[in-house]
Amino acid sequence: xxxxxxxxxxxxxxxxxxxxxxxxxxxxxxxxxxxxxxxxxxxxxxxxxxxxxxxxxxxxxxxxxxxxxxxxxxxxxxxxxxxxxxxxxxxxxxxxxxxxxxxxxxxxxxxxxxxxxxxxxxxxxxxxxxxxxxxxxxxxxxxxxxxxxxxxxxxxxxxxxxxxxxxxxxxxxxxxxxxxxxxxxxxxxxxxxxxxxxxxxxxxxxxxxxxxxxxxxxxxxxxxxxxxxxxxxxxxxxxxxxxxxxxxxxxxxxxxxxxxxxxxxxxxxxxxxxxxxxxxxxxxxxxxxxxxxxxxxxxxxxxxxxxxxxxxxxxxxxxxxxxxxxxxxxxxxxxxxxxxxxxxxxxxxxxxxxxxxxxxxxxxxxxxxxxxxxxxxxxxxxxxxxxxxxxxxxxxxxxxxxxxxxxxxxxxxxxxxxxxxxxxxxxxxxxxxxxxxxxxxxxxxxxxxxxxxxxxxxxxxxxxxxxxxx
Numbered sequence: 001x002x003x004x005x006x007x008x009x010x011x012x013x014x015x016x017x018x019x020x021x022x023x024x025x026x027x028x029x030x031x032x033x034x035x036x037x038x039x040x041x042x043x044x045x046x047x048x049x050x051x052x053x054x055x056x057x058x059x060x061x062x063x064x065x066x067x068x069x070x071x072x073x074x075x076x077x078x079x080x081x082x083x084x085x086x087x088x089x090x091x092x093x094x095x096x097x098x099x100x101x102x103x104x105x106x107x108x109x110x111x112x113x114x115x116x117x118x119x120x121x122x123x124x125x126x127x128x129x130x131x132x133x134x135x136x137x138x139x140x141x142x143x144x145x146x147x148x149x150x151x152x153x154x155x156x157x158x159x160x161x162x163x164x165x166x167x168x169x170x171x172x173x174x175x176x177x178x179x180x181x182x183x184x185x186x187x188x189x190x191x192x193x194x195x196x197x198x199x200x201x202x203x204x205x206x207x208x209x210x211x212x213x214x215x216x217x218x219x220x221x222x223x224x225x226x227x228x229x230x231x232x233x234x235x236x237x238x239x240x241x242x243x244x245x246x247x248x249x250x251x252x253x254x255x256x257x258x259x260x261x262x263x264x265x266x267x268x269x270x271x272x273x274x275x276x277x278x279x280x281x282x283x284x285x286x287x288x289x290x291x292x293x294x295x296x297x298x299x300x301x302x303x304x305x306x307x308x309x310x311x312x313x314x315x316x317x318x319x320x321x322x323x324x325x326x327x328x329x330x331x332x333x334x335x336x337x338x339x340x341x342x343x344x345x346x347x348x349x350x351x352x353x354x355x356x357x358x359x360x361x362x363x364x365x366x367x368x369x370x371x372x373x374x375x376x377x378x379x380x381x382x383x384x385x386x387x388x389x390x391x392x393x394x395x396x397x398x399x400x401x402x403x404x405x406x407x408x409x410x411x412x413x414x415x416x417x418x419x420x421x422x423x424x425x426x427x428x429x430x431x432x433x434x435x436x437x438x439x440x441x442x443x444x445x446x447x448x449x450x451x452x453x454x455x456x457x458x459x460x461x462x463x464x465x466x467x468x469x470x
């Protein structure tokens with residue numbers, strides 16, 4: 001006790017100075033920024049306005065104008081010298097009055113869109129091709145016409161790629177040309193970003209979906225049936241796994257689970273729509289995946305639970321056999337329009353038929369799609385804090401650190417970090433890497449521990465063989 005008190009007293013020796021610093025306003029730094037532009041691209045996410053408003057407030061408090069670009073890159077791509085961007089229609093000048101009580105609000109206050117200025121750029125060499133780089137040039141010219149000194153980009157990995165391309169495009173400009181530094185803030189409820197542990201909105205979306213899953217679970221219990229719930233998570237299973245764990249789902253399956261046992265190869269074939277020959281591709285072994293779901297249903301029945309909810313991640317749609325997706329459109333980034341696939345209906349029908357074939361009984365299996373409802377729900381406190389720190393991080397990166405070409409990240413207890421684009425984007429292919437759940441990780445194993453243990457006929461044979469070998 002005395003030792004601890006002496007340590008405390010020694011710390012108080014400079015208490016007067018420390019107290020003044022602790023309660024003082026943040027230090028002001030010299031800078032040459034007059035106006036910063038901010039845009040949000042891709043799908044919405046809870047706490048989007050926490051990011052936007054805190055970033056804007058930080059710049060405004062330090063005498064820097066903030067121009068909010070409306071609807072992502074879409075309006076910038078419409079710019080032409082004879083078609084200047086209009087205030088109120090294509091952008092807004094943000095003010096402290098606009099930001100009042102917006103930190104915890106829903107939606108995206110400056111709107112969003114999925115337009116991709118780097119759509120025609122597939123490799124670094126294309127940045128020097130005037131025709132391929134023309135949309136990037138238009139974005140650059142639009143920002144220059146508005147006297148913008150720096151750009152804050154908020155969005156997912158596709159928006160990160162665009163931010164990196166915008167920076168790299170400016171490196172091809174003549175010496176002495178105006179340079180617009182760019183800082184990126186990571187956004188995705190899918191949480192599949194390299195360079196940051198958790199993205200803003202993830203936990204809010206997980207909680208929202210978990211509530212929906214629990215509601216379905218009560219419904220399933222009342223009717224002795226099953227719901228097959230497809231959740232968002234285009235590339236990785238973080239959202240599906242988080243929602244399944246928190247929502248007490250019976251089973252969760254995502255792209256990371258399609259290993260050798262559950263994978264198959266589709267041979268080369270001709271696209272009936274385009275006439276193009278498509279190369280062989282890796283797909284799901286549908287019978288094996290459906291069989292695993294039915295294994296869970298039968299095992300739960302043996303425990304006296306003839307009901308449940310099975311969660312599948314929407315990214316599995318990319319692994320469906322070609323016959324299911326051949327007529328489905330793709331967006332500007334080349335992504336399958338998953339909402340048009342109806343994977344939840346496909347699986348629900350196959351699971352119902354397989355269950356009846358294996359048991360001789362019928363069990364109602366209803367497919368539902370969850371996800372869009374979670375993107376603009378009211379953010380939880382943690383996501384508001386996380387988003388706020390990222391927003392402030394944009395100011396600190398550009399003004400305090402004078403950085404260009406970095407993504408703002410968070411480590412530990414909301415400590416800021418700044419990750420160069422070069423560590424996140426392959427500078428030759430200009431592509432980002434997806435952060436999958438490691439099937440060997442404790443996070444992945446957590447779901448398996450919480451689910452019903454199953455032993456299918458095939459697994460039983462395998463165990464017997466191992467026993468004989470032993």
